[in-house]
Amino acid sequence: MKRLLIAATILCTVILIIPTMLVLFVSETEETTTSTVRSVAVDQPEEKWSYNPEDDMTVAVFRSQQNEIEELPLEQYVMGVVASEMHPNFEMEALKAQAMTARTYMVKNILQPRDVQVPDGAMVTDTVTHQVYQSEVELKEKWGADFDLYMARIQEAVLSTQGQVLTYEGEPIDAMFFSTSNGYTENSEDYWHSEFPYLRSVESPWDQSSPRFTAEKMVSVAEFQNRLGVALPEDGSVGTIVERTDGGRVAKVVIGGKELSGRQVREKLELDSSDFQWQRQGDQIAIQTRGWGHGVGMSQYGADGMAKEGKSYEDILVHYYRG
Incomplete structure (x- = not known):
């Protein structure tokens, strides 16, 4: 151990x-x-936090x-x-x-x-x-x-x-x-x-307690498809999250037959986190995230x-x- x-x-x-x-x-x-x-x-110095830049x-x-x-x-x-x-x-x-x-x-x-x-x-x-x-x-x-x-x-x-x-x-x-x-x-x-x-x-x-614990980002369908290099299904769905990590973030997602990692989606769409979910709202995709950073x-x-x-x-x- x-x-x-x-x-x-x-x-x-x-x-x-x-x-x-x-x-x-x-x-x-x-x-x-x-x-x-x-x-x-x-070798603790007598003075609290003694520091001489010349010795560094x-x-x-x-x-x-x-x-x-x-x-x-x-x-x-x-x-x-x-x-x-x-x-x-x-x-x-x-x-x-x-x-x-x-x-x-x-x-x-x-x-x-x-x-x-x-x-x-x-x-x-x-x-x-x-x-x-x-x-x-x-x-x-x-x-x-x-x-x-x-x-x-x-x-x-x-x-x-x-x-x-x-x-x-x-x-x-x-x-x-x-x-x-x-x-x-x-x-x-x-x-x-x-x-x-x-x-x-x-x-x-x-x-x-973080002000960035949750966030939402709106992305147009056109921009979403362009950035991820995908074609959204005709049924109005966005994609399927098929696997999550031990930390609860997206590991794999399939969109229009194309598999992407959660990290790829986060970076291409400039999301706060790879823990996300989404819904299509007309010509927009509403993406909710939890956390901020790679994790x-x-x-x-x-x-x-x-x-x-x-x-x-x-x-x-x-x-x-x-x-």
């Missing part, structure tokens, strides 16, 4: 990058059949709007990601969990570069292709008078978890996250082709809901990343 732990262990592949770090990792043991979390301090590693981010590469310390990059990917008013433990996923994503990308095209000299872009990142200048413009308050919360979340990453069998994980579930997360192979033992479908009932990994609204119930960031991560 695999369990999630936080232990005072340094990855040999990462030690040259981050000299002292707490590593959240999944290991195999026969001692227990329950998930347990243990936190051990490593440098990362290179391609700024898509500016068409240039920005180099900055890792933890400052993580701050810019957390500030861009999660609302700073979310609970502190949720923000910490987001900091962990953001840092893990970057460290994994450094150790195991992905096959995504990035300009020479850059490690990642600042878009959803990798992680959305905004600089302090951009955040000041975005937040206005709330900047100091919001940035203080982001700094606390990042610096109180600095150096920590999520690993599985000694390697940084694919720390996927998304906005809002439909009540369950997805198994990784049900949305992508790759199966990861720590990206399993789990319950996430807290997401019902794999940590739900941000789920994390916030758990934090509201008093759960720690470790509890949140243990729930969404299973071994």
Whole structure:
């Protein structure tokens, strides 16, 4: 049985990058059949959240709007990601969990570069292709008078978890996250082709508080057929959902004899989620969705809901990343 732990262990592949770090990792043991979390301090500084950017590693981010590469310390990059990917008013433990996923994503990308095209000299872009990142200048413009308050919360979340990453069998994980579930997360192979033992479908009932938990989109019949490359049946029906995933999203649908995956439909029609149902209303198709995002990994609204119930960031991560 695999369990999630936080232990005072340094990855040999990462030690040259981050000299002292707490590593959240999944290991195999026969001692227990329950998930347990243990936190051990490593070289804790006397000052709370002591941080010197000059001692941090440098990362290179391609700024898509500016068409240039920005180099900055890792933890400052993580701050810019957390500030861009999660609302700073979310609970502190949720923000910490987001900091962990953001840092893990970057460290994994450094150790195991992905096959995504990035300009020479850059490690990642600042878009959803990798992680959305905004600089302090951009955040000041975005937040206005709330900047100091919001940035203080982001700094606390990042610096109180600095150096920590999520690993599985000694390697940084694919720390996927998304906005809002439909009540369950997805198994990784049900949305992508790759199966990861720590990206399993789990319950996430807290997401019902999200403003994007449900949505409806109207698409004309002509646009529907054009985007999906199908011809709707003459009987006025739309199509048949023939299979759903463990997470309740559409796995397969047949429209006019053509089989499509739920992901294909979601992406081609630009739907919030692959958990959908539809009805034909004259020359329009009404499509109702539940959730927002691909559904794999940590739900941000789920994390916030758990934090509201008093759960720690470790509890949140243990729930969404299973071994």
